[in-house]
Amino acid sequence: MATRWGICSAGKISHDFTVALRTLAPENHKIVAVAARDLKHAEEFAKKHNIPRVYGSYDELAKDPDIDVVYIGTIHPYHLATGKLFMKSKKNVLIEKPLAMNLREVQELISAAQDNSVFLMEAIWTRFFPVTVELRRLLEQGEVGDVQMVRADLGAPLTHIPRLAERKLGGGALLDLGIYCLQFIFTVFNGERPESIQATGHCIDTGVDGTAVLVLKFSGNRLAICTCSITMMLTCDAVITGTKGTIKIPDHMWCPTSLEVNGKEMQFPLPEASMPLNFTNSTGLRYEAEEVRQCLLKGLKESPGMPWAHSSLIAEVLDEARRQLGVTYEQDNIQ
Amino acid sequence: MATRWGICSAGKISHDFTVALRTLAPENHKIVAVAARDLKHAEEFAKKHNIPRVYGSYDELAKDPDIDVVYIGTIHPYHLATGKLFMKSKKNVLIEKPLAMNLREVQELISAAQDNSVFLMEAIWTRFFPVTVELRRLLEQGEVGDVQMVRADLGAPLTHIPRLAERKLGGGALLDLGIYCLQFIFTVFNGERPESIQATGHCIDTGVDGTAVLVLKFSGNRLAICTCSITMMLTCDAVITGTKGTIKIPDHMWCPTSLEVNGKEMQFPLPEASMPLNFTNSTGLRYEAEEVRQCLLKGLKESPGMPWAHSSLIAEVLDEARRQLGVTYEQDNIQ
Numbered sequence: 001m002a003t004r005w006g007i008c009s010a011g012k013i014s015h016d017f018t019v020a021l022r023t024l025a026p027e028n029h030k031i032v033a034v035a036a037r038d039l040k041h042a043e044e045f046a047k048k049h050n051i052p053r054v055y056g057s058y059d060e061l062a063k064d065p066d067i068d069v070v071y072i073g074t075i076h077p078y079h080l081a082t083g084k085l086f087m088k089s090k091k092n093v094l095i096e097k098p099l100a101m102n103l104r105e106v107q108e109l110i111s112a113a114q115d116n117s118v119f120l121m122e123a124i125w126t127r128f129f130p131v132t133v134e135l136r137r138l139l140e141q142g143e144v145g146d147v148q149m150v151r152a153d154l155g156a157p158l159t160h161i162p163r164l165a166e167r168k169l170g171g172g173a174l175l176d177l178g179i180y181c182l183q184f185i186f187t188v189f190n191g192e193r194p195e196s197i198q199a200t201g202h203c204i205d206t207g208v209d210g211t212a213v214l215v216l217k218f219s220g221n222r223l224a225i226c227t228c229s230i231t232m233m234l235t236c237d238a239v240i241t242g243t244k245g246t247i248k249i250p251d252h253m254w255c256p257t258s259l260e261v262n263g264k265e266m267q268f269p270l271p272e273a274s275m276p277l278n279f280t281n282s283t284g285l286r287y288e289a290e291e292v293r294q295c296l297l298k299g300l301k302e303s304p305g306m307p308w309a310h311s312s313l314i315a316e317v318l319d320e321a322r323r324q325l326g327v328t329y330e331q332d333n334i335q
Numbered sequence: 336m337a338t339r340w341g342i343c344s345a346g347k348i349s350h351d352f353t354v355a356l357r358t359l360a361p362e363n364h365k366i367v368a369v370a371a372r373d374l375k376h377a378e379e380f381a382k383k384h385n386i387p388r389v390y391g392s393y394d395e396l397a398k399d400p401d402i403d404v405v406y407i408g409t410i411h412p413y414h415l416a417t418g419k420l421f422m423k424s425k426k427n428v429l430i431e432k433p434l435a436m437n438l439r440e441v442q443e444l445i446s447a448a449q450d451n452s453v454f455l456m457e458a459i460w461t462r463f464f465p466v467t468v469e470l471r472r473l474l475e476q477g478e479v480g481d482v483q484m485v486r487a488d489l490g491a492p493l494t495h496i497p498r499l500a501e502r503k504l505g506g507g508a509l510l511d512l513g514i515y516c517l518q519f520i521f522t523v524f525n526g527e528r529p530e531s532i533q534a535t536g537h538c539i540d541t542g543v544d545g546t547a548v549l550v551l552k553f554s555g556n557r558l559a560i561c562t563c564s565i566t567m568m569l570t571c572d573a574v575i576t577g578t579k580g581t582i583k584i585p586d587h588m589w590c591p592t593s594l595e596v597n598g599k600e601m602q603f604p605l606p607e608a609s610m611p612l613n614f615t616n617s618t619g620l621r622y623e624a625e626e627v628r629q630c631l632l633k634g635l636k637e638s639p640g641m642p643w644a645h646s647s648l649i650a651e652v653l654d655e656a657r658r659q660l661g662v663t664y665e666q667d668n669i670q
Binding site for chain 1: 483484486488492531533535536537545546548550552556558560562564566567568569570574576578581
């Protein structure tokens with residue numbers, strides 16, 4: 001039986017997610033409805049993507065009885081409210097990263113999932129790429145020995161994009177890009193809590209972090225460096241140093257298609273898109289969609305590949321880094 | 336007229352330096368004498384390298400009237416004493432990096448150079464490589480715009496080497512390898528003092544730093560990351576991010592033979608060695624030797640390419656990083 005998807009918000013990432021869903025078998029993934037606050041926008045989206053049902057409000061989508069799971073592609077500050085809305089209507093949800101604005105909100109979403117007994121996953125698509133599956137396998141079999149250091153960099157000059165630059169829209173390098181570096185680090189270190197976090201960086205005029213360098217220290221003298229920026233181009237790669245070798249994820253580490261193990265490169269190409277995409281390698285969003293399906297088929301409420309504990313840990317580190325850099329959002333002041 | 340060199344200590348780096356000197360025109364560089372505390376060791380060295388005068392003590396070398404400049408290739412803790420010895424005898428000196436164990440010692444050496452009116456340079460050979468000359472030119476002409484970030488990594492598993500692991504011998508990643516990253520950062524940022532320094536890392540059993548990550552913040556929101564280790568293999572490369580592009584120094588950043596400007600690679604090959612070398616790319620030591628000659632011909636007491644202020648600044652940052660990591664040497668306790 002097909003997993004029946006609802007798409008919440010008709011923006012750029014929802015477009016790409018929908019295109020990615022269509023690279024999967026239609027008997028497994030069915031797009032039932034799309035909702036946007038602007039009905040016209042939703043109608044255009046539905047027409048372009050051939051989606052049968054269209055709603056001009058998220059409430060209507062929440063009430064649709066024929067939806068198994070809602071993909072929430074709104075901007076960060078709306079994740080909490082929309083996530084709770086759908087979960088209260090007993091919908092499973094896949095919420096774009098970052099799951100929410102801070103740890104408090106993340107915990108509220110997790111509670112909502114528990115209270116309503118629904119599936120909740122932060123849409124960290126990277127986690128389900130074939131490169132990541134292979135990476136986990138290599139680490140588990142000790143291909144590079146014991147990991148001693150992880151470095152992950154992601155940045156580009158993006159301050160002209162309002163949702164990345166404006167504080168009210170949840171802007172800042174950490175929440176949008178740093179999260180990719182952190183999720184990578186926690187993939188390698190298996191969700192272990194760091195012993196210490198040191199953040200250095202700077203804010204742009206709007207008060208959000210333009211660039212942040214986080215140095216995390218883990219037990220057993222293991223280290224990780226996360227560098228993210230919306231003010232400068234970074235190398236957008238990642239390196240894992242182990243006692244027996246090195247694994248590199250070349251640019252683009254957030255949606256990787258290749259992996260270098262001790263200098264030997266392996267390629268993991270993505271399927272072609274049926275229409276133009278807004279972002280790099282977006283057909284790779286298919287893997288998280290299939291992960292959701294597999295979890296639902298198994299009756300799971302969280303994904304083993306992106307468990308709630310990882311979302312909480314990432315939010316906790318992001319909160320601490322923002323605290324050190326002096327970046328606050330409205331959402332931080334609510335008790 | 337040839338610059339007349341004396342070689343202080345007959346160890347591995349002195350061997351490589353001597354081989355490198357021999358790649359330069361003999362009418363410009365003449366190796367007059369070698370001294371080691373063990374006369375037999377000095378004699379073997381002199382025989383191998385065809386050096387006319389041999390001394391079984393540094394004192395004798397200091398008294399030799401036919402020496403213009405002494406290359407000091409002893410281990411770190413002896414740099415201060417040997418440097419002062421030769422400078423008091425009015426010898427110019429090229430002292431291996433790190434110039435000394437801490438800022439206090441560096442300042443003592445600089446004072447000795449001033450008091451005796453001799454030339455003193457820290458042997459940061461990287462500074463005079465053709466790659467570095469080209470790098471400076473590119474930065475000066477704004478090839479990558481305004482520099483926003485510098486990252487430099489250098490590390491390898493080296494704790495089996497006593498001089499790198501033992502505290503009494505001046506061991507630790509920062510003094511031997513981190514200094515290459517820092518000198519690179521200060522090449523790019525022109526000797527500017529960072530606004531803040533955050534060090535994270537760990538010590539090995541001997542009490543010296545095994546791995547250190549330094550995040551430096553400079554004026555105008557510019558950042559630098561220095562990662563060094565004697566416990567793990569790092570990428571040994573460096574990246575400069577500017578508003579208009581990126582410059583990469585691939586492995587080996589400490590003795591580089593290539594440079595990538597916005598993905599375009601340039602090669603700067605080194606001359607062949609006449610006999611086997613102990614370290615990587617050691618014929619590149621010729622460039623610092625020629626720099627010394629040029630400075631002496633001009634009557635300079637310090638090199639514009641590696642001025643005393645840079646040696647002091649590097650020592651200051653190393654001191655602060657060691658303070659944060661809890662690494663102290665005997666030399667730190669002398670007032």
